[in-house]
Amino acid sequence: MPQTIGVGMLGYAFMGKAHAHAYKTLFYVAWPPPLVPRLAVVAGRDEPSVRAAAERYGFDRAVTRWEDVVADPAVDLFDNCGPNHLHAEPTIAAVEAGKHVICEKPLGRDADESFGIWQAAEAAGVVHMCAFNYRFVPAIRLARELIAGGRLGKVLHVRGRYLQDWGATSEEQWRFDRSLAGSGALGDIGSHLVDLVRYLVGEITAVTASTRTFQPERSVDDAFGAVCELDQGALGTLEASRFAPGRKNGLALEVNAEDGSLAFDLERPNELLVSEGGAGFRTTLVTEPEHPFGGWWWPPGHVIGWEHTFVHELEHLLGAIAGRNEVAPHGATFEDGYRAAEVCDAILRSSVAGAREEVAYRSVTASERAAARR
């Protein structure tokens, strides 16, 4: 039996449930797991609710202050499932306490905050991951293999749209408040697109964009559209909205390369569409034994759910902590979280300025970092 790792979590709602589910499931699905997660402590503001969550998900104890998670010696890994404005401070505190960390996306509310979180984690020397879980959809991993393996030739186009329909009716007020969320559809769902473009194709070097806020009392965007320049010369188009009736979780991605194309839709996450040799698209159910994560689950054709991206992701994180693999390139590090935030910031700047904006990524060498710490 592998060693145990203590997990401390901030938040127990949508993302907390998904992460808890994954820790419990990876144990036997990815058998033997790199490390055996022990759910040590969960933090939330409302004491009865967090107690109930602890009982439900099997945490050893519940606390109402995240500081108690960070300080807990039983915690080796800090898992931040809190809202955006609770990403930076607790995560930085955790890394400074020597905890490994995973933080939900977007990493910070803007590039500056994200950069700070990344730098703190680097300085602390811990393992860090930004939870861009769609990298762990088997069809997306297969797409990466096809592109990176050169099978489709040079990429010319990538287009992504992430459409949902709940923008007019949601009651999660923090999501519409810039001081709490940073941005709206852009950071919440658009950042997934940015990360997938970076993972599958390459770095975004410039953007030109417009945003929209359909409900005037909101301080964040409800939608955006952007045209992107990529470092290898490809043209990218990205769009996200929370005001697209009929689209429930419509992350659709298409890549056109010299010798073929790929298409993916998160509403049918087990399928990858591939066009090669001048022919139309073949629908591949990514459930064969030879497919990514194929051996983990069921016989061919027995599709897995959205939630199991987290099983793959957290197993990968535990593998990194155990020294079996690196977080990059298949997992997103805090650097990836930061870089996505730079692109999102450039989209906002471009929308305001009405001009193409370069994306200037800050890079920090180890010696600079050491100097900065002094």
Place this chain on the structure above:
Amino acid sequence: MPQTIGVGMLGYAFMGKAHAHAYKTLFYVAWPPPLVPRLAVVAGRDEPSVRAAAERYGFDRAVTRWEDVVADPAVDLFDNCGPNHLHAEPTIAAVEAGKHVICEKPLGRDADESFGIWQAAEAAGVVHMCAFNYRFVPAIRLARELIAGGRLGKVLHVRGRYLQDWGATSEEQWRFDRSLAGSGALGDIGSHLVDLVRYLVGEITAVTASTRTFQPERSVDDAFGAVCELDQGALGTLEASRFAPGRKNGLALEVNAEDGSLAFDLERPNELLVSEGGAGFRTTLVTEPEHPFGGWWWPPGHVIGWEHTFVHELEHLLGAIAGRNEVAPHGATFEDGYRAAEVCDAILRSSVAGAREEVAYRSVTASERAAARR
């Protein structure tokens, strides 16, 4: 916290993994669960393998004889995930030992064996379920609600096909041996179609059918086609094959009624297609809060996997054991398992005879059963 129920399982391969996954997941997804499953004991023939499985899935102990499961006082529920020829004897022993039971489909290798299993369970007065898990696909449950609620009017047609492609290459030899499996594609996947037709539309009263065995050394069917009469006058067509390249788990079902139609495909299990008012089909992602099981999982558009049918199914079983609900009509009882077997037997008889065969269901009253026991 609800009471605990001890589970003893026979088998730990494909179905055992799926059931174990479900017991562990229902605890927190269907919170609070009707009963808290405790994985007490698992049986398998190969000692190292069954030990490893027990460690992986969290069973308290592993045994190599199913008799030790049945005799274990820690076991309240016997879960039979064994191959078809190990359905009858262990299940009957379990009910006679007073255990509640769930048995994988097909219930027995033929109608006679299935009838015996059912009668034994009835005589013992335990809760019994035949694991026709596709009743627990949210889209199927929604289809049932639409049909049973009368929204589509009288059903005129039901057609089902279950196509897979592994028949030429499989190495699971027991599946091609009549003495072990009972039948081939018919009992393995065709029985799912029969059960869904019965669940959604009504009783099958007569069949006319042909079977095929493409590999001559096999003693079971590789495929069958059947035309069915239904008790309310609808016409049914059913077909299954393990020799359909490109179809991985292609259970497709369509119902045409006077005022509308429904269509479903297990390769896209989160979708139900509905036609009403003379218009074309609307694709509904069955992930809304108001949909069956909608509140258990994630926000709209975040699809669940094949594996989660078992979570719904086993929660339902535990609810029946806890007295919260009946197994029927949403769960399949052993009577449903028996009735599906009668239809399958009629299909085999019709294929041999070249004639339409009535399906004669045996019914047993409680007094007959009491008399039989004396």
Place this chain on the structure above:
Amino acid sequence: MPQTIGVGMLGYAFMGKAHAHAYKTLFYVAWPPPLVPRLAVVAGRDEPSVRAAAERYGFDRAVTRWEDVVADPAVDLFDNCGPNHLHAEPTIAAVEAGKHVICEKPLGRDADESFGIWQAAEAAGVVHMCAFNYRFVPAIRLARELIAGGRLGKVLHVRGRYLQDWGATSEEQWRFDRSLAGSGALGDIGSHLVDLVRYLVGEITAVTASTRTFQPERSVDDAFGAVCELDQGALGTLEASRFAPGRKNGLALEVNAEDGSLAFDLERPNELLVSEGGAGFRTTLVTEPEHPFGGWWWPPGHVIGWEHTFVHELEHLLGAIAGRNEVAPHGATFEDGYRAAEVCDAILRSSVAGAREEVAYRSVTASERAAARR
């Protein structure tokens, strides 16, 4: 410029319009045409209507008695677009008058009548075609090429369903009267399935079937389901209904062979789905220059309509009359029309008898035919 051929048509409604459209279109689409059709005369019972039709479609004259078409020396080709009960007598009269003939499907109201029409045409030595136009869908022709070329290996399964939704509301009363129509959904749309199975896979040797009449005042079937034996050992399932809400012209066909599968749906007639090499289905738009009829129309991706099957079909017929090609195998002869009728008759017999029925095709040698004529 090629020679001219005079066309005399019976009927000017749905099928008459489709055929007239095709004669006018093939001239320049299939340039140069094998023969130049001249629309000489059209017959219909209602004089004002048939006059208007003649003006609209460009016939030289309009008559109210089909006998005047058959007797017209300007007519070289008799095109029978009349209702089923007007297939036999006018067609036989036309061939006896030495006209080439095309007759809409079903050829006759039953196998006997169809056999008589075929024999008359053979005896007369004219070119004859039964208008099973779906053989001339480019995707169907491509399917035939793939199967006949052996690319998919031996065929194991063929399944066809033809679903429409107008059965409850139609006012075309002759279609529900056995004396006028012969049969219902079976002859009208089921015969297309039978013909396509014969064209793509092979001869049907036995059937077992049930029919349904949902509206009791009707003397024909509203629907049928059938399981078929094919001469090469494949298993076929066929079904048709006029009571399938949401299905407008839903002829769906699937072939599973040892090394691959094909699927087609007439509601998306420009697409052929092909599975090979164990992978899923690739959607091919059959509009490339190298595809059947690809050079006739537009650049790739510019889809053609249902109506253009008739352009292909009638050009093929004119090619046969001009001696450029034979009607068979790509066009259906009257023998094909007769053979489809034998299968349909067997389906009706099987439904009544509740037994598998052999399909006994009558074959007639030239000497027998000569003897019969004496």
Place this chain on the structure above:
Amino acid sequence: MPQTIGVGMLGYAFMGKAHAHAYKTLFYVAWPPPLVPRLAVVAGRDEPSVRAAAERYGFDRAVTRWEDVVADPAVDLFDNCGPNHLHAEPTIAAVEAGKHVICEKPLGRDADESFGIWQAAEAAGVVHMCAFNYRFVPAIRLARELIAGGRLGKVLHVRGRYLQDWGATSEEQWRFDRSLAGSGALGDIGSHLVDLVRYLVGEITAVTASTRTFQPERSVDDAFGAVCELDQGALGTLEASRFAPGRKNGLALEVNAEDGSLAFDLERPNELLVSEGGAGFRTTLVTEPEHPFGGWWWPPGHVIGWEHTFVHELEHLLGAIAGRNEVAPHGATFEDGYRAAEVCDAILRSSVAGAREEVAYRSVTASERAAARR
């Protein structure tokens, strides 16, 4: 019988064939036609080829100089199917000779040229149409009816992409030469998107865009991406490319409005997808009698081809010439052709400038036009 109108055509290749087909077909499909087209004369540079085309399509005569078409008194309507650099001069000459005109898209090679063509036609007082034929797809007309009728509420998003795959292999060199074509994918297929956005949703007021030329020897764009501002506040995203393997004629359009969404794909042109009431998309075959152009063709479910958009379009043009209807709003006038060109020019400017560009439409009053003429 309606009056005759003499048609003179420039060009007889792809578009010439499509227009000729439509003139011949509308006669009987749109019976009675507003005017009866007589194909008077066709012009082309190569004498043998234009003679053959005249014979094939039934023109009375063939000429090698377009000036002879314009000067021909038998010509009432000048139909310009020539390449882009032959749009302005012949069209202006035709209107100055008092001919009604239809000109293929894009109207001119840029906004200036397009404006000049428009102004000339206005000054001449003739009927003018720019052949944006996709306005005449029945599904697009139905989309317009749904949007304009207010059924979906205020439009928030419109996104269009037009993807083809022949850019790397085409031998039509004029299409890659700016002096002949004006622009590349932008004017050729992107202009269709611009026109459809204007037709369905409203005026485009500003754009921000990037273009790409993948083959460096070309002087036009191979692809572009653009984000658009619309006059009613909607956000638009447009993209076109000739380098998208597997996309043959992939014009896909989606509109999201407050109360519903629409989606369309030109590779399945008979289908409109509609989402209303918070539900998913319903696939509507736009072939019912109550649908646009529904009565012209066949019974429900019998789909029409791409080419028949031209039948609808040219019938509409003849109706305008006959005084039965106006060209606008369902047909595109030269003003629409000019306005699309202004948007395309702004896209090019934005790409170069890296800045959002306003679209400044020139409007000319009748008195200004009269003054200009003096």
